[in-house]
Amino acid sequence: YKRVTTKSLIEMKADGEKISMLTAYDFSMAKIVDAAGVDVILVGDSASNVMAGHETTLPITLDQMIYHASSVVRAISRSLVVVDLPFGSYQSDAKEALRSAIRIMKESGGHAVKLEGGSEVKDSIKKILNAGIPVMGHLGLTPQSIYKFGTYTVRAKEEEEADKLMKDAKLLEKLGCFAIVIEKVPAHLAEKVAKSISIPVIGIGAGGGVDGQVLVIHDMLGMNNEFSPRFLRRYLSLYEEMTTAIGQYVNDVKSSDFPNEKEQY
Numbered sequence: 001y002k003r004v005t006t007k008s009l010i011e012m013k014a015d016g017e018k019i020s021m022l023t024a025y026d027f028s029m030a031k032i033v034d035a036a037g038v039d040v041i042l043v044g045d046s047a048s049n050v051m052a053g054h055e056t057t058l059p060i061t062l063d064q065m066i067y068h069a070s071s072v073v074r075a076i077s078r079s080l081v082v083v084d085l086p087f088g089s090y091q092s093d094a095k096e097a098l099r100s101a102i103r104i105m106k107e108s109g110g111h112a113v114k115l116e117g118g119s120e121v122k123d124s125i126k127k128i129l130n131a132g133i134p135v136m137g138h139l140g141l142t143p144q145s146i147y148k149f150g151t152y153t154v155r156a157k158e159e160e161e162a163d164k165l166m167k168d169a170k171l172l173e174k175l176g177c178f179a180i181v182i183e184k185v186p187a188h189l190a191e192k193v194a195k196s197i198s199i200p201v202i203g204i205g206a207g208g209g210v211d212g213q214v215l216v217i218h219d220m221l222g223m224n225n226e227f228s229p230r231f232l233r234r235y236l237s238l239y240e241e242m243t244t245a246i247g248q249y250v251n252d253v254k255s256s257d258f259p260n261e262k263e264q265y
């Protein structure tokens with residue numbers, strides 16, 4: 001099998017082949033995701049929620065993202081690894097953004113970075129791209145701005161925000177981004193955007209008219225049974241399966257059933 005590159009993703013869009021993307025934050029999970037044939041592994045700042053238990057993505061640090069990303073990189077042999085620039089590591093100016101992106105590339109071995117926003121972060125994107133670092137955009141619901149939005153509900157339902165999203169997508173394409181994540185916007189809008197640009201649009205809660213899909217791995221495996229938005233398809237019920245298995249272990253220990261004669265030296 002061939003390694004997935006930013007170039008191959010653009011070719012996949014041109015060929016009409018959908019792109020599969022999932023998050024991973026650690027070595028063991030990334031090994032499974034890579035072996036299963038996922039095209040892109042996102043070391044998302046959703047690690048802040050999923051791995052660290054924070055309510056938002058804001059608290060996770062650049063050092064913590066690098067720790068997660070380096071663990072993922074050590075596990076993969078095919079997937080493209082994209083790493084989120086965390087909140088506070090790229091918003092103040094383009095130089096800081098470049099410094100943060102360079103740290104991710106050098107210290108984790110990731111293949112590309114992702115950052116949230118359109119025209120607001122134009123200079124930072126340019127600067128990072130000029131250094132030879134591939135950039136993935138992220139538009140629509142951008143969780144690092146949750147305190148501006150106030151809620152995690154669907155974005156760009158009104159014309160003004162939909163127009164800005166379209167403009168931003170075209171800008172990101174023009175700047176040289178290799179792909180864009182579009183999160184939680186009406187399906188017809190996401191499809192229109194995907195058809196208007198030649199770089200892939202990877203959707204989450206953005207319908208089937210885009211060029212690929214991304215989900216948080218813990219959500220799609222059903223490890224978290226509190227979070228069930230409409231866009232989430234659960235492929236396993238790991239929360240139940242794992243609590244049952246662990247409960248059996250507890251019982252086996254308490255009843256001295258484990259270890260048995262064969263399970264000792």
Ligand code: KIV
Nearest residue numbers: 023044045046181214
């Ligand atoms: O951090 C993340 O998991 C993401 C995806 C939801 C796109 O940015």
Ligand code: NA
Nearest residue numbers: 044045046084
């Ligand atoms: Na993210």
